[in-house]
Amino acid sequence: MRDRWNAFMPYPDADVVHAATGPLSRFxxxxxxxxxxxxxxxxxxxxxxxxxxxxxxxxxxxxxxxxxxxxxxxxxxxxxxxxxxxxxxxxxxxxxxxxxxxxxxxxxxxxxxxxxxxxxxxxxxxxxxxxxxxxxxxxxxxxxxxxxxxxxxxxxxxxxxxxxxxxxxxxxxxxxxxxxxxxxVGMPAASDQLPSILIAEDIFETIDDRVADKMIAGLRSAAMPVRRTGAISSFSLADLALAFTTILQGEAWECNKTLFEQAPEAIAPDIAARLLSGSRLDDGQVREARAIAKLFSGEIDRWLGENVVVALPTLAMSAPTRDAEPENFAAFRSACIKLLCLSGLSGCPQLVFPITDCAGNVSLSLLGARRTDSMLVYVARQVGAE
Missing domain, CATH: 3.90.1300.10 (Amidase signature (AS) domain)
Known part of the structure; x- marks a missing residue:
């Protein structure tokens, strides 16, 4: 295969057998x-x-x-x-x-x-x-x-x-x-019960007003009830992102501690720095972060237990160029984690898809209750994902 996009690892080919027929046989x-x-x-x-x-x-x-x-x-x-x-x-x-x-x-x-x-x-x-x-x-x-x-x-x-x-x-x-x-992969089929869409104002306030307005207008045009709330959680998005990052860094250190101790010089400086941040966390910080995660998960369960799907922008800002400075990458990562952490903290499924009628490279997301993964595809179709 000619890979001018540099997507694949340059490994020698090995024979990987697949079934001749099946639901994914054309993929x-x-x-x-x-x-x-x-x-x-x-x-x-x-x-x-x-x-x-x-x-x-x-x-x-x-x-x-x-x-x-x-x-x-x-x-x-x-x-x-x-x-x-x-x-x-x-x-x-x-x-x-x-x-x-x-x-x-x-x-x-x-x-x-x-x-x-x-x-x-x-x-x-x-x-x-x-x-x-x-x-x-x-x-x-x-x-x-x-x-x-x-x-x-x-x-x-x-x-x-x-x-x-x-x-x-x-x-x-x-x-x-x-x-x-x-x-x-065995996900349950979608229920035929039509959910409502929840729009949280604090989430949409993180992106450009013009893009947010177009997203919300598109959601309202779907044949589904739309609800609004001021905030998705009693915690701020910044507090949720901090709790998420704390747990992530602590676990990333534990998973990679042996590798780091054996060959720290073999790890890229930015990755090594994040691993070291995890090594410096104390038990109290991690306990507090896990307590916030548990409380937030309960809040999301209450919202989604009412047959609700949360709609949100996938990213909080446009992607940087590939030759951007490290501080631009860090700012992009930090801004996006405030939205991306919600699914991780709650354990709930999220489906993202491009929005064609918004200027620029815009992606919308749907967050649903646990095990309602297939329903998110159904809802995405209703809001014009294809």
Missing amino acids: RLAVKDLFDVAGYPTAAGSAAVLAASGIKPLTAPLVQTLLDAGACFVGKTKTDELAYSLIGGNIHFGMPINPRDPTLIPGGSSSGSAVAVAADLADIGLGTDTSGSIRLPAAVNGLIGWRPTHGSLDDRALRPLAPSFDVPGFVTRRLEAMAAVMSA
Whole structure:
């Protein structure tokens, strides 16, 4: 395969068998290099992890499920180092190129999977989402992105970053393909009960007023009831983002402590700095963050228990250029976490999709109750995602 978008890891080809027929038999599958695939190493975006990997003898169960459903494996895709970024860069293996706008970052950490799908080198991109690693690259590349209900998909033979938030996730170009993936991995069918859409003013205040107005107008034009509230939570978005980041950094350190202690010089400076931040957290900070997460999860459950879907912009600001300064990347990451953390803290599924009638590269999201993943596709169709 000719990969001028730099989406795939340059591994020698190995024979990966898939079923001749099945619900995914017409789809090509790209797999983030965090999942084991028999015949390939698993690098997790790290030269040190690659050196220690060896060739894996077994395929991750979730990948095998997709192969058994007929999906054809086309390669392992690049990721930010240790899946610990939202930008899409990697000092060891390079940054994939955003096919929609090559001047912009591809987003991460599932950068390669998103780029492969956006460039039509794959139909299904399997990745992971901890703090937005499916949703952000999907938004930046103009794709459908699905962060499933936490714990609903098999995550064995998948290298962890922060288990409280880690989930496998997918990107596709069309909702039809995403619906097929959801069915193939065993998600329950959507209920035929029409939900209402909740718009929280504090969330939409984080983005440009003109874009927010167009998004809200589009939601109101759908044949679904719309409700409004002043705030999504008793906590500010900044407080929720801080709690999320605290838990994430603490768990990322625990998952990568051994690697860091063995070869700190092999880790990119920005990734190493975030790992060290996690090492310096005290137990009280983590306990407080987990208490906030628990309370917020309860608040979201009360909203969504009323047959409600929360609508929100996927990103809080436009993606920076790939040659932007580190402080611009940091500002982008910080702004976007305020919205991306909501699904992680609550454990609820989120579906993102491009909005075609808004100027620029704009993505809308739907957040639903746990195990209502398939319903989000139905609602997305109602609000004009395709």
